[in-house]
Amino acid sequence: MNTVVTAPGAVASDSADSFTRPPAWPHRHLLDVDVLTRPQVELVMDTAVAMAEIVARRRPRSDALRGTGVTNLFYEASTRTRVSFEVAARHLSADVVNVSVSGSSIEKGESLLDTMRTLESLGARVLVIRHAVSGAPYLVAREFGGSVVNAGDGRHAHPTQALLDLYTLRRHIPGGSLQGRKVVILGDVLHSRVARSNLWTLTAAGADVWVCGPSTLLRGFEAWAATGAGGDRRFTVTSDVAAALRDADAVMALRLQQERMAAGLLPSLREYAARYGLTRERLRLAHEGCLVLHPGPMNEGVEISPDVASGRRSLIREQVANGVAVRMAVLALVTSAASRADA
Amino acid sequence: MNTVVTAPGAVASDSADSFTRPPAWPHRHLLDVDVLTRPQVELVMDTAVAMAEIVARRRPRSDALRGTGVTNLFYEASTRTRVSFEVAARHLSADVVNVSVSGSSIEKGESLLDTMRTLESLGARVLVIRHAVSGAPYLVAREFGGSVVNAGDGRHAHPTQALLDLYTLRRHIPGGSLQGRKVVILGDVLHSRVARSNLWTLTAAGADVWVCGPSTLLRGFEAWAATGAGGDRRFTVTSDVAAALRDADAVMALRLQQERMAAGLLPSLREYAARYGLTRERLRLAHEGCLVLHPGPMNEGVEISPDVASGRRSLIREQVANGVAVRMAVLALVTSAASRADA
């Protein structure tokens, strides 16, 4: 008679894995991806899979954050990221409050802290913050009693974007692993927090990362490449689009940050599009099944052509959809760390 | 002994009516009223009656849209219509997200579509859109996977306003039918999406519609009147206020769209008010019980005098209240069509 026995040994063999996996999520905040170990990144990915199942339901609702105050504090205009966090928090039954501070009245450091303290006293347990100044979320996290999630700070970091990009790539790359895969980050690297955070997670996942753009939009990256993106993880910096795209498995086009670009870095939008835009012709240099990503919002016809953006290999819409599940995972994980810290 | 018997025949006689009534709502979107058949308009009215009963409850809540993402995407400032849709969607237990795009950054066609795709990927199943460009909701509906509801596009259409006006008129016109009743649309017809949508529904309901205003604000309407508003339905165009108001059963004053009016169409606000403002004196030309409507927001003292706006025959506040029930009906109907299309 055959029976299935759950032997103590099963637990033991499972727990072998826990050697490389954290017993619990230790980070009360998510300010950037550079503090995440590989097992921690895996934990985000696994949690996001579970969250995606909730999102797919007819009534997407979990009780995980019921009664928890989540405040979106946005000092830069954003539709995509703000709504994504709002929807993610609502799916977890959190009490969501939106606070937008208009660009014209961007506040100085001290009043950012004053605002944070006020929102904490009003019941915020998670503060999702976007700010034009690099490092602003770190300043806030030093004093906030709950969890701070960085939703993009200046040119510095956009950790949930990098995590959702990784999640999306792994669901579509043949075999599900980025180990040894060539991934190109193309465009206005200099002003891109998305590029910085992705460099970290993609190299950590074993990808062969190429960073490509006009030399004026790559300043400082060659020096960074020489030292490596975290430990000894190397990446390649080039202004040669053909070299970058050749045999690429995935390419991520970046938004040209016209609003952040000081005059003189580019000759013209037209020339930029002609030389660095991701077109169907250029994409032929890459692998046949080369995946296409873009963090949005797009300048279609500038850094990416409309046919590529809506083409068969484009994962752009799926990036947005996956963002909800990944942010649900992040919200659930950081609050689990916060509540353990309380105990 | 008299007894009331519910005979099978009662059902049979009811179902005779279904010959002229659609078995189900076929429109996944509501972009304008011009695609609605008369039975479909009746279905909106009947559904709105049922919704009004929910609104009247101490805790106005139905489960009809629980778990359904409804996003209000407003490219023009609006308090009344945005809050009306927000309240309507909440009463149906939908998950409501508000997105306002400030007038200064009105986006061009492509990025409107990019925004739509993003909101769809973030879970929007209904997109309620207001846009300064006529036709923008049609562009969006061509690609959106869920339901698009037009909350006002340029000078073109405002279908939920026309439906709530019809609903309000029929509840107050003696006998409940507009057949043969004289209804006047008075004022800045040229710039009014409210006038265009109302012309359709009012003539469809059999009303004798008169359109009245200064000739500069009627351009193009005489030609339209000659061809008829949908099939052979005629209406009258005139600049003669006395002729228009004489024996009228209802008059709908339009907001003077100062923000849309190019210089030179009017001599002055004062003269406009003196010649076309709906005053108590002018109203004496109409039937004694003539009903007064206005889509809001009002320029009191310009197109309507304060005493008429708040007078005994004014239905202005009831229009606003009925708007919630009518929009609940529209949200419920379009999503029922969308879910059948999925099946």
Add this chain to the structure above:
Amino acid sequence: MNTVVTAPGAVASDSADSFTRPPAWPHRHLLDVDVLTRPQVELVMDTAVAMAEIVARRRPRSDALRGTGVTNLFYEASTRTRVSFEVAARHLSADVVNVSVSGSSIEKGESLLDTMRTLESLGARVLVIRHAVSGAPYLVAREFGGSVVNAGDGRHAHPTQALLDLYTLRRHIPGGSLQGRKVVILGDVLHSRVARSNLWTLTAAGADVWVCGPSTLLRGFEAWAATGAGGDRRFTVTSDVAAALRDADAVMALRLQQERMAAGLLPSLREYAARYGLTRERLRLAHEGCLVLHPGPMNEGVEISPDVASGRRSLIREQVANGVAVRMAVLALVTSAASRADA
């Protein structure tokens, strides 16, 4: 054998207290504190204690306002007060709608009423209103069918702020009573609705209130002090900071309303800070345990130094936290009066 018996007499002795306490809250609106009797203020305080217990729960939720429409209508930008009312109303399960009218389009009287009527027709039963014009909430309350709560009108009044200040002071002043305690209101008194409302509640609570600031920012207050703040309740007006702070039990620093200050009232911010800023040195003149309050948002380094703002005696964060409970109490009380008026 000892038993605990709940005798009818217990009820009788409880009801002895009702002699000085109103049997029910009579005010449908809260426009200012000047109509509140002392027992009514006590009822707010007691209700706020009960609400604070709800706020402290892991899932802070009461059913008190379920199904009740609460609309925040803000004609001035505000994070703190708007979010505080939003959180308070949500904790009571109300249906909250936020309406912000940008400063650039501040509407004139008539359209304020038009907006109010629209929001009422859309289901608002409580209207929380902030407006730059003193008296605007009174205008609205004359016609609104539900409850109006003043969230700050011009220089006139900010009743919920005064109530939360009183609540906060009484929880920390030794013995719990302000009778005979010296409380200083320091700074830009002229432009402060917070000062005006606090003068009323603090003198009513028996405090010895001192109002202190540059003489240009005290205009009119000496005459007011001579007649008394409500009946014969006296307070002291001075520009002598040392005299004001000497032996003070509590000091409330006011925000310097730079945006409201006509040129010429002050020589410079630096000189203002030097002469009237609440610094650690100045605070040494007060009682050792002198409590520090500020209604926020702070200009740190101007009217208050950062070390005082975050010092051991500062109640500033607790003011914000208590604001939620006090506003819950106010919302519950005014709606209880409104529903009795309906009955």
